[in-house]
Amino acid sequence: MDLYDEAGLYCAAFDWPVDREVDWLLRQVPGARRVLEPFCGNARHARVFVERGLEYWGVERSAAMLKRAADGAHIHLVQADAREFSIPGAKFDLAWCPINSIRHLLTDEDLASHLRTVRSHLSRDGVYVVESDLTRRDGWRTGPMVERGIWTMPQPDGTIIDCRWQPERDDLARRRVFERATIIQRRGTDVLREVSNVYEMRMLTFEDWRGLITRSGFTVSAVFEHRGSVHRPQVEFSVGLENGPDNYYFVLRPMGERVIR
Numbered sequence: 001m002d003l004y005d006e007a008g009l010y011c012a013a014f015d016w017p018v019d020r021e022v023d024w025l026l027r028q029v030p031g032a033r034r035v036l037e038p039f040c041g042n043a044r045h046a047r048v049f050v051e052r053g054l055e056y057w058g059v060e061r062s063a064a065m066l067k068r069a070a071d072g073a074h075i076h077l078v079q080a081d082a083r084e085f086s087i088p089g090a091k092f093d094l095a096w097c098p099i100n101s102i103r104h105l106l107t108d109e110d111l112a113s114h115l116r117t118v119r120s121h122l123s124r125d126g127v128y129v130v131e132s133d134l135t136r137r138d139g140w141r142t143g144p145m146v147e148r149g150i151w152t153m154p155q156p157d158g159t160i161i162d163c164r165w166q167p168e169r170d171d172l173a174r175r176r177v178f179e180r181a182t183i184i185q186r187r188g189t190d191v192l193r194e195v196s197n198v199y200e201m202r203m204l205t206f207e208d209w210r211g212l213i214t215r216s217g218f219t220v221s222a223v224f225e226h227r228g229s230v231h232r233p234q235v236e237f238s239v240g241l242e243n244g245p246d247n248y249y250f251v252l253r254p255m256g257e258r259v260i261r
């Protein structure tokens with residue numbers, strides 16, 4: 001069973017508060033009115049964006065995830081493939097892709113197609129903020145990256161959700177990393193439910209990512225480190241980000257557009 005089909009378990013595992021993250025994102029685009037989230041899953045950021053006065057659009061291909069998605073006024077959900085989609089007439093001030101989801105796209109062609117599709121939906125001053133990690137050409141095994149991806153979510157019914165999302169093996173020539181996601185719901189030591197999948201994900205080196213960004217008509221206007229859930233210091237866009245201790249937020253701006261200060 002795929003974790004994205006076991007959407008209830010996914011939603012419980014990824015249910016940490018996102019208010020501060022949304023507020024931080026909105027500081028990157030003052031005055032933003034519309035936000036687009038490709039790979040939106042259950043749209044867990046949607047309500048907070050709407051509470052802040054924005055109109056939210058999520059794009060997701062999994063029906064099971066969309067079934068679990070937040071709904072209500074100002075939330076629009078589109079079942080589509082993130083590689084190429086069209087939301088006619090809508091231009092977005094902010095597009096946003098959290099937690100490495102972009103690495104579900106495996107080839108340069110798919111990634112470039114996705115980036116161009118998002119670019120075509122941005123308003124004149126719009127930005128695309130992508131949260132991802134970067135990996136060294138010789139793999140993820142060196143550096144603090146190895147330790148990441150383990151967390152626990154206590155549930156209101158007294159059960160505990162143990163989560164692990166970690167690289168297991170890689171294919172360096174094809175820039176693939178096979179990541180095992182295991183989510184267990186338990187009461188004490190009794191396991192109630194368990195899902196374990198291996199996802200073939202894209203391994204992005206700094207050079208891969210920089211090339212794709214440029215090729216798709218974007219420029220990097222800033223990078224921030226996702227340190228814990230609160231601290232997001234600005235860092236340089238450099239090869240030194242590879243195999244880092246956490247993810248990074250890449251603020252991408254369409255090339256040739258006016259820069260907001």
Ligand SMILES: C[S@@+](CC[C@H](N)C(=O)[O-])C[C@H]1O[C@@H](n2cnc3c(N)ncnc32)[C@H](O)[C@@H]1O
Pocket residue numbers: 004014038039040041042043044059060061062065080081082083098099100101104105
């Ligand atoms: C890690 S989840 C992230 C969900 C949500 N953004 C969040 O922060 O919890 C990645 C999502 O991307 C979706 N996905 C993967 N490949 C996709 C594609 N090509 N087009 C649209 N959605 C895709 C999956 O179904 C899954 O819901």
